[in-house]
Amino acid sequence: MSHTSPLEHRVLHAVRTMGYAATARVAARTHAPVDLVAEQLLDAEAHGWVTLTSFAGDAGWSLTESGKAHGELLLAAELDATGARAAVEAAHREFLRHNDPVAAACTAWQLADLGVGERTPSVAATTTALQAPAAALAGIERRLTAHLARFSGYHERFTSALQRARAQPAWITATDRDSCHRVWFELHEDLIATLGLSR
Incomplete structure (x- = not known):
């Protein structure tokens, strides 16, 4: 439970x-x-x-x-009390497999916003790059919430931001809303805090 x-x-x-x-x-x-x-x-x-x-x-x-x-x-x-450590560690390893693609897509978008990127990525290319991590997040969250309810909501927030980003690109990396980058960053912080790690 x-x-x-x-x-x-x-x-x-x-x-x-x-x-x-x-x-x-x-x-x-x-x-x-x-x-x-x-x-x-x-x-x-x-x-x-x-x-x-x-x-x-x-x-x-x-x-x-x-x-x-x-x-x-x-x-x-x-x-320790819930016996969830192994499950959270496994979820963290799975999360890290998708972290680099998310970071690369979001960084490229942020650099383009600042006008310092080598090329301007398209909204379509950026949102496409975030689709596989979004799909993987469903399974990661399911395994985490089987033990700790407080991990619920990340997948819904991320996919909602991704859907909105197709029409409103600010939802990719904006800091004034639950953007893709913000949600992913918060989950990363949640995992490393839970496991007592550092970035």
């Missing part, structure tokens, strides 16, 4: 994987009411695990080094 992580763990982990996020986005990612998530974030702030930064009318939470270390301890304990 798939394990559901406690809300306080999911909130801290959501901040880790997203890097910087407003309370409402953390709530959306953890599928929890905003008021409960706000309480968890304030509690985490009191422990020194997260910090709230405001700039030009925008405010968001980010993880401190202490919060990162604490979160990794929680994740390691969860892996």
Whole structure:
């Protein structure tokens, strides 16, 4: 049976994987009411695990080094308690087989946006390059969620971004939305945080 992580763990982990996020986005990612998530974030702030930064009318939470270390301890304990380590390690290996093609497609697109690429890739070529990783992600997520429910949603978010990208290319790498690059980056961060690895 798939394990559901406690809300306080999911909130801290959501901040880790997203890097910087407003309370409402953390709530959306953890599928929890905003008021409960706000309480968890304030509690985490009191422990020194997260910090709230405001700039030009925008405010968001980010993880401190202490919060990162604490979160990794929680994740390691969860892996051992659920017996999920082998499954997550296998999923990580499968993920890495598709990481280079995704990184190459997204980097080429970003360079073209900046006007520094050797050639401008087409939307069709870029989205085609992301189709195989999208298909593989379904199986990766299925194996992960068989043990840990918090891994759900990555495949749907990635494929949704890929579909939108065909008409609106910003969905390939934009940072202001759940773009293909952003979703893939967050899953990578989720896996390495869970396994206590570094990029």
